[in-house]
Amino acid sequence: MVKCVEVGDAGLNDLFKGLLSSGAVDGLVVPQKSGKSVIYTLIADPEKIKNPVPFAPSFGFNAANSLRKWLIEDKILGVVFKPCEARAVNELIKLEQINPDAILLISVDCEGTFKNEDYTANADKIGDKLTGNIEGVELRAACTMCETKLGEIGDLGIAYMGLGGTTVIALNDKGEAALSKVEGLAIEDKEIDRSSLKAEIKSAGSAGRETLKKELERVNEPLKLLEVLNDCIVCKNCRDMCPVCYCKECFFEQPLGNPHGGDLLHIADTRGDVRIPPYSLFYHLTRAYHVCVTCVSCGACEDACPKGLPLTLIYPVVAKNVQDVFEYVPGTDLEEPLPLTTYEEDELEPR
Amino acid sequence: MGDEFEPKILGFTCNWCTYAGADLAGTSRIQYPPNIRIIRVMCSGRMDPLFVIKALTNGADGVFMGGCHPGDCHYTKGNYYARRRIVALREVLKAFGLDERVRLRWISASEGPQFAEEVTKMVEDMKKLGPNPLKEETV
Ligand code: SF4
Numbered sequence A: 001m002v003k004c005v006e007v008g009d010a011g012l013n014d015l016f017k018g019l020l021s022s023g024a025v026d027g028l029v030v031p032q033k034s035g036k037s038v039i040y041t042l043i044a045d046p047e048k049i050k051n052p053v054p055f056a057p058s059f060g061f062n063a064a065n066s067l068r069k070w071l072i073e074d075k076i077l078g079v080v081f082k083p084c085e086a087r088a089v090n091e092l093i094k095l096e097q098i099n100p101d102a103i104l105l106i107s108v109d110c111e112g113t114f115k116n117e118d119y120t121a122n123a124d125k126i127g128d129k130l131t132g133n134i135e136g137v138e139l140r141a142a143c144t145m146c147e148t149k150l151g152e153i154g155d156l157g158i159a160y161m162g163l164g165g166t167t168v169i170a171l172n173d174k175g176e177a178a179l180s181k182v183e184g185l186a187i188e189d190k191e192i193d194r195s196s197l198k199a200e201i202k203s204a205g206s207a208g209r210e211t212l213k214k215e216l217e218r219v220n221e222p223l224k225l226l227e228v229l230n231d232c233i234v235c236k237n238c239r240d241m242c243p244v245c246y247c248k249e250c251f252f253e254q255p256l257g258n259p260h261g262g263d264l265l266h267i268a269d270t271r272g273d274v275r276i277p278p279y280s281l282f283y284h285l286t287r288a289y290h291v292c293v294t295c296v297s298c299g300a301c302e303d304a305c306p307k308g309l310p311l312t313l314i315y316p317v318v319a320k321n322v323q324d325v326f327e328y329v330p331g332t333d334l335e336e337p338l339p340l341t342t343y344e345e346d347e348l349e350p351r
Numbered sequence B: 001m002g003d004e005f006e007p008k009i010l011g012f013t014c015n016w017c018t019y020a021g022a023d024l025a026g027t028s029r030i031q032y033p034p035n036i037r038i039i040r041v042m043c044s045g046r047m048d049p050l051f052v053i054k055a056l057t058n059g060a061d062g063v064f065m066g067g068c069h070p071g072d073c074h075y076t077k078g079n080y081y082a083r084r085r086i087v088a089l090r091e092v093l094k095a096f097g098l099d100e101r102v103r104l105r106w107i108s109a110s111e112g113p114q115f116a117e118e119v120t121k122m123v124e125d126m127k128k129l130g131p132n133p134l135k136e137e138t139v
């Protein structure tokens, strides 16, 4: 039994307004329609909730990225996020980059997304909610391997897949408390079982992952990887837009990782030559390691790359392999320690 | 013989066990190939995977890491963390065909012969694998 309210899509507006006006949250981050596009808005005044589209299949960036270092003490921010964004929030909580008491985490069902520019160009055809294939527009690669499409992450879930109508579900006590503050909601106890849907999503996701793993084979030798990286301009936008690449002082901004002037000439002297900007391979391999257990497979890195590099292969597809070793699904369980911060005495032998 | 490929292997050994083991191999005059350059770190837990990646992208043919046996770490758990990190790192490197160039071994201060044996084995394996293709590339 769960505490939930069937509000329908039409009731979401009031729900969001109610969360703000009841004081359950001091601010609410919610995607809204602006023209033909979807933009994220941080709203303080309930009247500013005009056109929320939490299910719109548009992905520009992982909104959890904007919450890095959200360490406010005395205010609560509600966030209406896709599952991959909500999972990134949970990872950031574990990494102590977000104060969990300052967040009301609301996740929504997501059937997959298009690049935001693709969405904008085809908004009329796609609509505010995905209901099957859209001819001529491809889902983002990361979405094809997604195994966590249900809004079951965080404190509240907004669900519709496999249900009669859009339903807000309390996922824990905090969510229930927030929900009960909102006036005019008839909260009921209901049995909601989406386990078979979940299994379907999982197997579709793992089939998608297998396809991407095959594609990854095109970089299975160092020189092949180097060739793919030939087009990288080392702008590090893939790092900046990654929600879980959170280090305040990235190695690749330090003199050692980002050599200039005489340092660069010195490297060329030692090796005979060096690419400029330097270190694309060093940078990507290091970043692939750094995110390998926390990567939530959102694909924001690929979207962020101005050069169209296949970063979904280099990051989430590789990271998933590591996560399998530790049987870790990032962002799904706040209690489970990050794999690299813990150990068992008897494990992983021989290496 | 002069033309045979001689791999360059970078070694990271912990101060308390493997470095002492390497030292013992030396003082006991045990022969092992001179292909390894050792850098002493205080603990296997100090071996940042970044070091390994930097070495590989700079053309090292292999990276050998040594630490105290599980349960014997001077700092009690550095090697347990190292094990997880290196397992994760090797899994990442595997996607790009670089994992076999990296290994982590447990060698205690009294295991001079084992140190020599592991280094010999790694040199042989790297000879079979051939030079790191990144060596000749502009990276
Ligand atoms: S590495 Fe890419 S896919 Fe993984 S969390 Fe970061 S942005 Fe998302």
Ligand code: SF4
Binding pocket: A231, A232, A233, A234, A235, A236, A237, A238, A239, A304, A305, A306, A307, A308, A309, A311
């Ligand atoms: S965003 Fe693209 S071009 Fe920029 S560093 Fe990342 S891979 Fe390279």
